[in-house]
Amino acid sequence: MKRQSCDETSGDSDFGxxxxxxxxxxxxxxxxxxxxxxxxxxxxxxxxxxxxxxxxCFLSSILYELSKHEDIQQKLFEEVSSIIENVNCISTQNINALLYMECVVKEGLRMYSPVPFVERILDCDTEW
Incomplete structure (x- = not known):
């Protein structure tokens, strides 16, 4: 199969x-x-x-988790390889096709929230 170049993407790349x-x-x-x-x-x-x-911080956490779970790492590698093997540059369309990567990122955001939530409990009543 012929590799697709950035010039041949018929306008599906909107980077830049x-x-x-x-x-x-x-x-x-x-x-x-x-x-x-x-x-x-x-x-x-x-x-x-x-x-x-x-x-x-988020990317470090995701890479750490991927290093611990080789099966997920391999599946993610196979998905990325299959999407980008026939193109010279990555377009928005290619990125949108990475469904398993989206799941990995969302799970990483669930596990390692970039904005921590701090819960507070009042010890006594407060008056305004």
Whole structure:
């Protein structure tokens, strides 16, 4: 079977096409007169750092679990290999076809929630 290149995907790959404004564009437009540039820069740094940290912790947990369960790792490897073996680049359509990977990711999110839930119990009555 002939390998499919990125140019031959007939437009099913939408990576790299700017459809909407970025977060930076929205913040700059909304707050350009009200807030100094440094403030917007600090807020973006906080958002990006938080997103990076939660993603790396989650991926580390998933990789750890996959290392413990070789049967799941093998099944996931076979699914990814079967989807991408005939293409040179991965498109949105290819990613949507990874159903078992979606299940693995969702189970990982269930087991290792990126945002912990803290439950509190009151020791005494509270008045407002």
């Amino acid at each position: 096409i700017k459809k909407k404004s970025t977060l930076l564009d929205i913040l700059m437009e909304r707050f350009k007169d009200d807030l100094p540039y440094g403030y917007i820069n600090e807020e973006l740094a906080s958002i990006l750092t938080a997103g990076h940290h939660t993603l790396t």
